[in-house]
Each structure stands twice: as C-alpha cells, then as structure tokens.
Amino acid sequence: MDFSSKKIKLTNKKKVAVVGGGLVGGLNACFLAKRGFEVTVFESREDIRCAKTIKGKSINLALSHRGRQALKHVGMEDKIVSNGIPMHARMIHSVNGKCSPIPYGRKGQYILSVGRANLNKELLTAAEAYPNTQLNFNHKLLDWNPETGTMTFLGPDGTEKDFQADLIVGCDGAFSATRKQFLRRSRFDYSQTYIPHGYLELTMPPRNGDFAMKPNFLHIWPRNTFMMIALPNMDKTFTCTLFMPFEEFEKITTGDELMAHFQKYFQDSIPLFGVDVLKRDFFQLPAQAMVSVKCSPHHLNEKCILMGDAAHAVVPFYGQGMNAGFEDCLVFDEILDQFNEDLSAVLPEYSRVRVPDDHAICDLAMYNYIEMRAHVNSRYFLFRKYLDNVLHFFMPRTIIPLYTMVTFTRTRYHEAVIRWKWQNKVITQGLLLLGTMSAAGATYLLVKYIPQKSTGSVEQLWNKLLTLKWFQK
Amino acid sequence: MDFSSKKIKLTNKKKVAVVGGGLVGGLNACFLAKRGFEVTVFESREDIRCAKTIKGKSINLALSHRGRQALKHVGMEDKIVSNGIPMHARMIHSVNGKCSPIPYGRKGQYILSVGRANLNKELLTAAEAYPNTQLNFNHKLLDWNPETGTMTFLGPDGTEKDFQADLIVGCDGAFSATRKQFLRRSRFDYSQTYIPHGYLELTMPPRNGDFAMKPNFLHIWPRNTFMMIALPNMDKTFTCTLFMPFEEFEKITTGDELMAHFQKYFQDSIPLFGVDVLKRDFFQLPAQAMVSVKCSPHHLNEKCILMGDAAHAVVPFYGQGMNAGFEDCLVFDEILDQFNEDLSAVLPEYSRVRVPDDHAICDLAMYNYIEMRAHVNSRYFLFRKYLDNVLHFFMPRTIIPLYTMVTFTRTRYHEAVIRWKWQNKVITQGLLLLGTMSAAGATYLLVKYIPQKSTGSVEQLWNKLLTLKWFQK
Structure with a gap:
C-alpha cells in the first residue's frame, strides 16, 4: 500500500505517525501538521464521519480552560465553543x-x-485540511520497533503493511496498542486500577420541544454509594450517566426492580425520562467498567511518546480526561519550541515535565470519585465550598479553590494539588482559631451579662446550640 | 508431541499444568502431585540440573518459617534445612x-x-519422583485460552504444540507469560513499579579455607542511599549484593573509581574480597533492575491461578519473596481441602484470601527497602528494635515485633501490618507518657532538693541534657 499518495511539498521535515484518530489523536495531528511535520494518522476503527453507528465510550465531555487553550492554538476554539x-x-x-x-x-x-x-469529526476534518496530513482508517497497529521506528499495521484489506516514522505519537486510548512495546522494557512503571463502579447511559428526551430540566447546569443526584449526572446536548436532550457498584447493577434485572430503584433514589427524574425510555435505555447495554491508568516515563527512546488516555486514563469524575489530553498536545508543542524540535531532548523533557501532572490529575479524578457522590451531601463540604469562594473573592491571589485552579487556569496539576493542601491547612487552622475565639468570647459575654443566679442558662444555651441539626450532620 | 508418554494410573483426576519450573513451580508441582492430580510442568529454560551455566537472578535466599512450613508439607523441610x-x-x-x-x-x-x-534442583527432583508428574523443559508458553484451558507452547524443536488442562497454575515469575491473558480482561488491577536502585553481585572468597567473616549472620553495610549485604554459602564463600541507585552505578566506570568508592564506604570489605576479585566481579555484569508487582484478582475463571512472583513480585528487602511464594502453595492446598477440590469455589476464595496478604508483603518489602539502608543507622530505630524485643520477652502475646510476625510465624501478612500499626501506637503513647512523667518527676526532685538560690542550675542541667549526642541523632 502506498502511504505517499498525497504528495507532500515539504522536504526534510520529520515524518510523524499519530496512532489513534480519537480526540487527542485528531488534535495532535493538527498541532504537528501546523508545525510543518509530515503527519500520518492511523485509526483502527472506521472513519467516524461516515460511520452509521458510533461504537465506544460516550461519557459526556465538559470542555474547560486547558482544553480550550489547546483548541485555540490550532484556531478551533470558537467553532467548538459555539x-x-x-x-x-x-x-x-x-x-x-x-x-x-x-x-x-x-x-x-x-x-x-x-x-x-x-468534536471528533471536527478535529479530523481540521487535521485533514492540512496538505501535509494523511488519515488512514481501519488500520490496526500490530507492533512497532523502538530502535527503527518501523510500525506494522493490519490494513482494511486484511494484509500487513509496514510504515516508517521518525516519531510515533501514541494517542490510542486507555488500552493503547502503542504502549505494549513500553511494557516490554525494563524500568517502565505502569498501573491500571479498575474502580468498583460501572456506568450506564440513559437519554432524557426533550419536553414540549425544550430541555426537560434547566440546561445550563451539570445536574447531579448524589446518593453516597452511587450517583447519577446529566449533561445537556445541543438537541435539547440530556445524556444521563448512572454510576453504581457493579453488584448493584447486577441486582436490577427486571423493569419492576429498576422502577423501584428509581422511585427510591431518583424519583424526580422518572417523569422526565418517561418509564418506557428508562426501561429501554437501562437494559440496552451492560454497565461499563472504568479504569485509571498511570505510567512513567511517557517516552521510549527518541522514537515514541504517549499522550491522552494512553499515558493517563482517568476516571471521569473531574471532567478533565479530555482537557488533560488536549493540554498534553499543548505542552508537547511548547517543549518542541523550547528545544528547537530536537527529539532527543524533547521526549525526555516531556516525560520529566508532564508525568507528575498527569499522575496528579489521575489522583484528583479518583478523589472526586468519592467527593462527587458523597461529600456534596455533607453540610461541612458545602460550607467549605462556600467559604473557599468567599475567601477567593476577597483574596483572589492567596486562596484559589482547587476546582478553579484545575478547571479555569493552566496551573500545573501537581502544583494545584500542593497549593490546595497548603490552603486547606491554613483555612482549617483559621477556622479552629476563629472557633476557639468565638467560643471564648461568647462564654465571656454570657457570663458577664447574665445574672449570676441564672448560670444554668449558659449551659442550656450551649446544649441547645449543640442539638441544632447543623452540628449533627 | 506426546505429553502422555509416562503412563498415569490415576483416573478421573484433574489435569493440572504448572507454568514455570522455578522455586514456586517446583514446589507447587509437589503439592499438586501429592494430592493425586495429573501434573505437567512447563519450563521455558533448559533443565537447571543439566545446565552448564545458570542464567537469571540469584539474589541469595533467606528461608524462614512460612517457607519451611510449606516444604514440611511435602516432606522436604529437613533436607533443605540441612x-x-x-x-x-x-x-x-x-x-x-x-x-x-x-x-x-x-x-x-x-x-x-x-x-x-x-533448592531449585531438589524441588524438581522431588516433583519428578511422583509417578503422576511430568516435567517439560525448553517449553515457552505463547498463549492460552481462558474458556477452554488450551495452552500453546513453543517446544524445543521450534514447533508449536497445544496442551489441554483443567487448571493452569502460573508460577512463571515477575514477567509471567501466563499473566498476559489476565491483562487482556476487564477489571484486572495491575501495577509494576521499578525502584531507582539496581543490584550487582560480588563473591567474597574463603580465607585460609574458612569463611572470611563470621558465617552465622546476614552482614549489612547500611549507607543511607545505598547498601551492601552478604549471605554465607555452603562452600564458605559469601554472596555479597550491592544495592545502589542506577545513577551511582553509572558513575563508577573504572577500577580506580570503584576502589575509591569502596575505600570510602566499605573499607573493611576490601581485604576480604581482594582487589582483583572486586574489580572482576563488579564489571562482569551491569546492575540489574528490581520490580514490585501487584495484581488482583489472582485467578481467571475456573481455569487459571497465579502464584509466586507472577502474582506478587516483591523487592528483596524483607527476605520474603520465596517464603511468600511457598506459602501461596500451602494456602492454595488448604483451600483445596476446604472446598473439596471444587475449582469453581477454590479459585475465587484463593483470590479473596490471598490478595490482601500478597499486597501487604509487597508493601512491607518496599518499606524495608528504606529501613534496611537508612533506619538501621538511626539510634532511635535501634532503641525501638531493642525495646520491642524486651516488651516481647515480658508480654509475648501482646507485643510481637513485626519482623517476628513476618519471619517466624504464619500470621497473615495483612494482619501482621494491622497489628504492627496498633503496637506502634501503643508503644509511642507509652513512651510519651513515660517521658512526660519522668521529666515532671525529675523537675520536681531538682526543684525540691536544690537550694532556691541555685535555680539556674536546673536550667543548666536541662541544657546539658539536650546537648547530649543521643538527642542530636
């Protein structure tokens, strides 16, 4: 097979193979093509733009600052935001x-x-618009050679073909085929951790031609051991995702059991789904597993680099999976500039810089896996969210809520975590001090201004305070 | 190829394939053969008993209680101990x-x-002595089918052969080929972590026909960031293992640099090695990497179970790698009894029981990786070791040193960790209380019995105490 069917004008430019034509692969192709590299994308599935049914994961995406900055760099922010x-x-x-x-x-x-x-379609179309980019679908990576950069693909005609690249960019997801070669090397750290929860998607149809719920929100039904979320779509539907331990999913086998479960925990959503839609969607597919993947380093020799889920699959509870993957492309681009495209320097530097950040976002997503379904039910958590925001308003440079740093800035993930821990320490100590002073002050005032004989009332007052619902939560 | 060349008299007995003829594979073959199963061992290397040179790892082994109990079960304890x-x-x-x-x-x-x-040779010979066991060497596992139990091997003649087993026992080490099929399944947790240290072996020859150092000790040269250990061999040599960060190894490229390093850190060992031996051994092989592997579950369907390093490779700092692997065989044997050899019940139960223990010993070995080279230099650590032993002497059921639980009992590893944390809390609190009381008592006595005008001397005494070397360590 001839991969050079589209004639490239550029000479002496690096040949880059992007493995995976998903979100990160598509965006990376744009970044690398913009730089003038000779880019060839290999996607194992068919072209999503021609596909009749779209297989694979579809957990809704929440685009935020990091992802937008990366899109902006290749001139795509406005189109995607609109x-x-x-x-x-x-x-x-x-x-x-x-x-x-x-x-x-x-x-x-x-x-x-x-x-x-x-989003995937837009990225592929944008990548294809560069004259120095070629997309190949139905090409499955079988193996590659870390010394020579020779890759072997199984093509759509069922035959094997070789492709030679100066740089291989593995953007082929959590179960990356590119990564297999890394796992054969010594001193490559790797972990994959499945959480006990599975997820299942339900569609909430429009109601009288409009959104069934307020559209400009991420709706959450936190229920401690499980949770449901809903994100709005352009067609006025909501995609709802139910997260539950697999054992709980296994307990629900009939329509009646399903309705009983929803009556008990998500009653307000039943009329919005409609009983028929709910039963149809719930039993359509089995619950899907979620995995967290960490590895180090992200590069192999001067030949290969992993980005996106291939390097750091995260559980979907911080809304940062895509944003972190898009920022990978931006960080790589920045380092390419910094080291004048010398891959022997760029690749180790990328691992050095990016590994701690990618590990941090994996950990944060795992932390939010607990926070989202449980903590948001706690009054102290809500109070702290409120307090953080108030403090941020008055001291915008000193106290920045973690969520703000992660979602609305490009503060490096691992630095956001360090800063968050420091802020928590300061705020907790401040609250303790304030609490102690208030208690002392209140006691002083009570003792001073209440007649001596009614001392008992001080105790009564404290007891009354302590029985308030707020403290019992 | 005909695997049934040795005629088995037993009928209706399970066909078990043991992958790996190393220590755990050899012992497991004995356990399973003793039970009457039809056992076939497949080892990828040649028969160690006929090999001219023995390749692969050789870090010295420290056999302790768990390993001995397992050997005892197949009647081999005395022979190995002798x-x-x-x-x-x-x-x-x-x-x-x-x-x-x-x-x-x-x-x-x-x-x-x-x-x-x-030890490996003895185990293979013992396994082979069972009429229902067959050993195959130079057989490399290529793949196996988790539904049917069909395995494909590359044999010594370079052709592929299939073998069908009721149960596959993967004892094929840290880089297990059996485990690959697990990694293709969803919801299999896996991690491999390399430590920054490498190791290198040096041989200390006998001196005037006897051991160069006292033989009944495990010699340790703890040097904080690195360390050397030495274990005695039957031929009156010592096998010394040097553990250092890879960067440190890379700094030593000449005989002079090596001697300067040893002069500085291990001076007493130089005359015992001899300069020539030291230089020869050090530059013979590059430093080797050490990996810690955890995974869960340890079984796949009713077809396969992982044991030894294949399930839990540990760093070699607690001397428990082999002991934990041998105990795996014993625990599996106990569960086979408990569930009357019903594999559909035995395999999940083995994972349920053994995973927390195997994870605990991985963590303990990693903890000792720091303790052995650094803490043993700290006076507080030595004091605590001493105190733990004294408390254990007076309260043998209440305070049991962690090392004792791990090494001299079959207390489940994860329970030993829980107990150790509890003991530490109790002892630390006791020491704090004792310290506070002593300080108060001492101050009281000083103030009471020293004339009022010389109050300054109390302060002087405390200052003197605090400048004592012990406190500065």
Whole structure:
C-alpha cells in the first residue's frame, strides 16, 4: 500500500505517525501538521464521519480552560465553543426532589457540555485540511520497533503493511496498542486500577420541544454509594450517566426492580425520562467498567511518546480526561519550541515535565470519585465550598479553590494539588482559631451579662446550640 | 508431541499444568502431585540440573518459617534445612569497620541462607519422583485460552504444540507469560513499579579455607542511599549484593573509581574480597533492575491461578519473596481441602484470601527497602528494635515485633501490618507518657532538693541534657 499518495511539498521535515484518530489523536495531528511535520494518522476503527453507528465510550465531555487553550492554538476554539452548552453550576438534586445550585467558580466562569462525536469529526476534518496530513482508517497497529521506528499495521484489506516514522505519537486510548512495546522494557512503571463502579447511559428526551430540566447546569443526584449526572446536548436532550457498584447493577434485572430503584433514589427524574425510555435505555447495554491508568516515563527512546488516555486514563469524575489530553498536545508543542524540535531532548523533557501532572490529575479524578457522590451531601463540604469562594473573592491571589485552579487556569496539576493542601491547612487552622475565639468570647459575654443566679442558662444555651441539626450532620 | 508418554494410573483426576519450573513451580508441582492430580510442568529454560551455566537472578535466599512450613508439607523441610546456614542476627558494619549484631528474634530463632540453584534442583527432583508428574523443559508458553484451558507452547524443536488442562497454575515469575491473558480482561488491577536502585553481585572468597567473616549472620553495610549485604554459602564463600541507585552505578566506570568508592564506604570489605576479585566481579555484569508487582484478582475463571512472583513480585528487602511464594502453595492446598477440590469455589476464595496478604508483603518489602539502608543507622530505630524485643520477652502475646510476625510465624501478612500499626501506637503513647512523667518527676526532685538560690542550675542541667549526642541523632 502506498502511504505517499498525497504528495507532500515539504522536504526534510520529520515524518510523524499519530496512532489513534480519537480526540487527542485528531488534535495532535493538527498541532504537528501546523508545525510543518509530515503527519500520518492511523485509526483502527472506521472513519467516524461516515460511520452509521458510533461504537465506544460516550461519557459526556465538559470542555474547560486547558482544553480550550489547546483548541485555540490550532484556531478551533470558537467553532467548538459555539457548539457547546455553558454550564455555570452543578445542580444538586436531593432525594426529595429539591434542587440547589453550586456554582463552579466566579460569575461568568463556566464549563461547556460538548458532544464527543461532533468534536471528533471536527478535529479530523481540521487535521485533514492540512496538505501535509494523511488519515488512514481501519488500520490496526500490530507492533512497532523502538530502535527503527518501523510500525506494522493490519490494513482494511486484511494484509500487513509496514510504515516508517521518525516519531510515533501514541494517542490510542486507555488500552493503547502503542504502549505494549513500553511494557516490554525494563524500568517502565505502569498501573491500571479498575474502580468498583460501572456506568450506564440513559437519554432524557426533550419536553414540549425544550430541555426537560434547566440546561445550563451539570445536574447531579448524589446518593453516597452511587450517583447519577446529566449533561445537556445541543438537541435539547440530556445524556444521563448512572454510576453504581457493579453488584448493584447486577441486582436490577427486571423493569419492576429498576422502577423501584428509581422511585427510591431518583424519583424526580422518572417523569422526565418517561418509564418506557428508562426501561429501554437501562437494559440496552451492560454497565461499563472504568479504569485509571498511570505510567512513567511517557517516552521510549527518541522514537515514541504517549499522550491522552494512553499515558493517563482517568476516571471521569473531574471532567478533565479530555482537557488533560488536549493540554498534553499543548505542552508537547511548547517543549518542541523550547528545544528547537530536537527529539532527543524533547521526549525526555516531556516525560520529566508532564508525568507528575498527569499522575496528579489521575489522583484528583479518583478523589472526586468519592467527593462527587458523597461529600456534596455533607453540610461541612458545602460550607467549605462556600467559604473557599468567599475567601477567593476577597483574596483572589492567596486562596484559589482547587476546582478553579484545575478547571479555569493552566496551573500545573501537581502544583494545584500542593497549593490546595497548603490552603486547606491554613483555612482549617483559621477556622479552629476563629472557633476557639468565638467560643471564648461568647462564654465571656454570657457570663458577664447574665445574672449570676441564672448560670444554668449558659449551659442550656450551649446544649441547645449543640442539638441544632447543623452540628449533627 | 506426546505429553502422555509416562503412563498415569490415576483416573478421573484433574489435569493440572504448572507454568514455570522455578522455586514456586517446583514446589507447587509437589503439592499438586501429592494430592493425586495429573501434573505437567512447563519450563521455558533448559533443565537447571543439566545446565552448564545458570542464567537469571540469584539474589541469595533467606528461608524462614512460612517457607519451611510449606516444604514440611511435602516432606522436604529437613533436607533443605540441612543444606542451609543459620543466620541468627544481622551484623551491621559501620563506615569505620565496627561490627554490631542485631538479633532477628528470640534466642534460637534464625533464618537460613540457602542456595537458589540447589533448592531449585531438589524441588524438581522431588516433583519428578511422583509417578503422576511430568516435567517439560525448553517449553515457552505463547498463549492460552481462558474458556477452554488450551495452552500453546513453543517446544524445543521450534514447533508449536497445544496442551489441554483443567487448571493452569502460573508460577512463571515477575514477567509471567501466563499473566498476559489476565491483562487482556476487564477489571484486572495491575501495577509494576521499578525502584531507582539496581543490584550487582560480588563473591567474597574463603580465607585460609574458612569463611572470611563470621558465617552465622546476614552482614549489612547500611549507607543511607545505598547498601551492601552478604549471605554465607555452603562452600564458605559469601554472596555479597550491592544495592545502589542506577545513577551511582553509572558513575563508577573504572577500577580506580570503584576502589575509591569502596575505600570510602566499605573499607573493611576490601581485604576480604581482594582487589582483583572486586574489580572482576563488579564489571562482569551491569546492575540489574528490581520490580514490585501487584495484581488482583489472582485467578481467571475456573481455569487459571497465579502464584509466586507472577502474582506478587516483591523487592528483596524483607527476605520474603520465596517464603511468600511457598506459602501461596500451602494456602492454595488448604483451600483445596476446604472446598473439596471444587475449582469453581477454590479459585475465587484463593483470590479473596490471598490478595490482601500478597499486597501487604509487597508493601512491607518496599518499606524495608528504606529501613534496611537508612533506619538501621538511626539510634532511635535501634532503641525501638531493642525495646520491642524486651516488651516481647515480658508480654509475648501482646507485643510481637513485626519482623517476628513476618519471619517466624504464619500470621497473615495483612494482619501482621494491622497489628504492627496498633503496637506502634501503643508503644509511642507509652513512651510519651513515660517521658512526660519522668521529666515532671525529675523537675520536681531538682526543684525540691536544690537550694532556691541555685535555680539556674536546673536550667543548666536541662541544657546539658539536650546537648547530649543521643538527642542530636
């Protein structure tokens, strides 16, 4: 097979193979093509733009600052943003159907609900528009040689073909075929951890031609051991994702069991789905597993680099999977500039810089896996979210909520974690001090201004305070 | 190829394939054969008993209680123990050449230095003595089918052969080929972590026909960032292992650099090695990497179970790698009894019981990786070792040193860790209380019995106490 059918004008430019034509592969092709490299993309599935049904994962995407900055660099931010729906706050649905919003950041700060399929199509079309880019679909990577950069693919006609690249960019997802060669090397650290929860998607149809719920929110039904979320789509539907331990999923085998479960935990959503839709969607597919992948280093020799899920699959609870992958492309681009495209320097530097950040976002996503379904039910957590935002308002440079650093800035992930721990220490100590002083002050005032004989009332007052619902949570 | 060349009399007995003819594979073959199963062992290398040179790892082995209990079960304990050298204590070599012993446990408790090659040979010979066991060497596992149990091997004649088993027992080490099929399944947790240290072996020859150092000790030269250990062999040599960060190894490229390093850190060992031996051994092979592997579950369907390093490779700093692997065989045997050899119940139960213990020993070995080279230089650590032993003497059921639980009992590894943390809490709190009381008491006595005008001397005394060397360490 002839990969050079499209004639490239550039000479002496590096030949780069991008493995994977998903979101990160598509964007990376744009970055590398913009730089003038000779880019060839190999995707194992068919062209998503021609596909009748789209297989694979579809957990909704929340585009935020890091992803937008990367898109901006290849001139695609506006187009993608115009096809997204701003979400300014979480909308918490309590068991009794009460809804309370928790803003994501300051006024005007929001994340964007974007459709994976459309975004993927746009990226592939943009990559293909560069004359020095060629896309190959139905090409499955079988193996590659870390010394020579020779790759072997199984093509659409069922025969094996070789391709030679100066640089291989592995963007082929959590179960990366590119990564297999890394695993054969000594001193490559690797971990894959499945969480006990599975997920399942349900579609909430429009209601009287409009969104069934307020659209500019990420709706959350936190239920401690499990949770449901809903993100708005451009067609006025919501994609709802139910996260539950696999054992819980296994317990629900009939329509009646399903309805009983929803009656108990997600009652307000039933009329919005409609019983028929709910039963149809729930039993359509089995619950899917979620995996967290970490590895180090991200490069092999001067030949190969891993990005996106191939380097750091995260659980989907911080809305940073795509954003981290897009930022990978941007960071790599920055380092290419810094080292004048000398791959022997660029690749180790990328691992040095990016590994701690990618590990940090894996850990943060795992942390939020607990926070999202459990902590948002705690009054102290809500108070702390509120306090963090207030402190941020008055001291915007000193106290920055973790979520803000992760979502609305390009603060390096691992630095955000360090800063967050420091802030927590300061705020907790401040609260303790304030609490102690208030208690002392209150006691002083009570003792001073209440007649001596009614000393008992001080105790009564404290007891009354302590029985308040707030303290019991 | 005909695997049934040796006629088996037993009928209706399970066909078990043991992958790997190393220590754990050899012992497991004995266990399974003793039970009457039809056992076939497949080892990828040649028969170690006929090999001219023995390749692969050789870090010395310290046999302790768990390993001995497993050997005892197949009637091999006495034979192996008689070929081992008891080590009653660590012998700490300080930089200035001073030697101080730290006992491993109570009087009479010891670990055994055993040679890997001899032990492996004995186990294979013992396995082969069972009429229902067949050993195959130079058989490399290519793949196997988790539904049917069909395995494909590359045989010594270079052709592929299939073998069908009811149960596949993967004992094929840290880079297990059996495990690959696990990694293709969803919800299999796996991690491999390389430590920054490499290791290199040096041989200390006999001196005037006898051991060059006291034989009944595990000699340790702890030097914080690196360390050397030495274990005695039956031929009156010592096998010394040098553990250093790879960067440090890379700095030593000439004989002079090597001698300067040894002069500085291991001076007392130079005359014992001899300069020529040292230079020859050091530059013979590059430093080897060490990996820690964890995974879960340890079984796949009712078809396959992983044991030994294939399930839990540990760094070699607790002397438990082989012991944990041998105990795996014993635990599996106990569960086979418990569930009447019903593999559909035995395999999940083995994972349920054994995974937490195997994870615990991985973590403990990693913890000792720091303790052995650094903490043994700290006076507080030595004091605590001493205190633990004293408390154990007076309260043998309440306070059991961690090392004792791990090395001289079959206390489940994860329970030993829980108990150790509890004991540490109790002892630390006790020490704090004792310290506070002593300080208060001492101050009281000083103030009471020293004339009022010389109050300054109390302060002087405290200052003097605080400048004592002990506190500065």
